[in-house]
Amino acid sequence: MRAWPIAAAKYLGIALLAVPLLGFAAYSLRFGIRGFGVDLTQETYIYTPDGPFTNAAIFSHMVLGGLIMMLAPLQVIGRLRTNYPRVHRITGRAIVAASLIVALGGLSYIALRGTLAGPLMDAGFALYGGLMLWAAVQTLRFARAGEVDRHGSWALRLLVLVMGSLIYRLHYVIWYILTDGLWSNEQLDGPFDKIQYFAFYLPYLAALEVWIRRRGRHGARSSCAGSVR
Ligand code: HEM
Numbered sequence: 001m002r003a004w005p006i007a008a009a010k011y012l013g014i015a016l017l018a019v020p021l022l023g024f025a026a027y028s029l030r031f032g033i034r035g036f037g038v039d040l041t042q043e044t045y046i047y048t049p050d051g052p053f054t055n056a057a058i059f060s061h062m063v064l065g066g067l068i069m070m071l072a073p074l075q076v077i078g079r080l081r082t083n084y085p086r087v088h089r090i091t092g093r094a095i096v097a098a099s100l101i102v103a104l105g106g107l108s109y110i111a112l113r114g115t116l117a118g119p120l121m122d123a124g125f126a127l128y129g130g131l132m133l134w135a136a137v138q139t140l141r142f143a144r145a146g147e148v149d150r151h152g153s154w155a156l157r158l159l160v161l162v163m164g165s166l167i168y169r170l171h172y173v174i175w176y177i178l179t180d181g182l183w184s185n186e187q188l189d190g191p192f193d194k195i196q197y198f199a200f201y202l203p204y205l206a207a208l209e210v211w212i213r214r215r216g217r218h219g220a221r222s223s224c225a226g227s228v229r
Helices: 003-037 052-075 078-083 085-112 119-144 148-179 191-199 202-228
Strands: none
Touching: 003 052, 003 148, 052 078, 052 085, 052 148, 078 085, 085 119, 085 148, 119 148, 119 191, 148 191, 148 202, 191 202
16 A cells, blocks of 8 residues: 555656756767867867867767766666666676776866866866776676676666766756855856865765665675575
């Protein structure tokens, strides 16, 4: 009897998350595709006039970033994994490859141009890119080794990092609604902006670590109980 309100809340939650996710992924895809075909010098500081490599790095990172943001959440749906393992494997490989390009594209842009706000923002985003590279490599490595639990944990870390880019924007939306942009400015170097350089991924990764460890302990306890029986 109590099952349907829980299911309804779950689907409502998913729908509420899907709207900003699809909106930002579409924005990122469109921005990236335009960056390849149109001179955006007048529109955005991110475009580098006469900088084909820098533009290729940052705009390919936007196109592939938009794509993995839409694909990665599907990989955690258990029913899809069980019923279509081949699709899970092919999509998983594509996500890992795209994540590597997204991270390397962002890191190349930081090395060549630097971020809008300078060294501290460079550091926050470079760490973000480095962690994405690491998580992508580990996800594939443990899948290939058949270590399902460790593969799953790394895949979740990668998912959190992929979602980080959306979370970064959502933090700003919520903060501007609540405070009208207190401690934030267009150069992105206000106190709020500085916290943001790291706050869109580190706390979420930390929360995930706690969850993974707890799940591990519960798993170990139930397998101990199983061996006694
Ligand atoms: C799914 C993942 C990602 C998506 C969808 C994404 C998307 C975008 C978009 C749309 C922009 C343009 C700025 C805007 O309009 O807000 C951007 C900028 C940028 N991204 Fe990403 N990104 C992702 C991951 C990463 C990663 C992992 C790095 C780290 C290396 C990174 C580094 C940057 C940098 C340095 C900029 C320019 C920042 C500035 O100076 O304003 N991105 N990204």
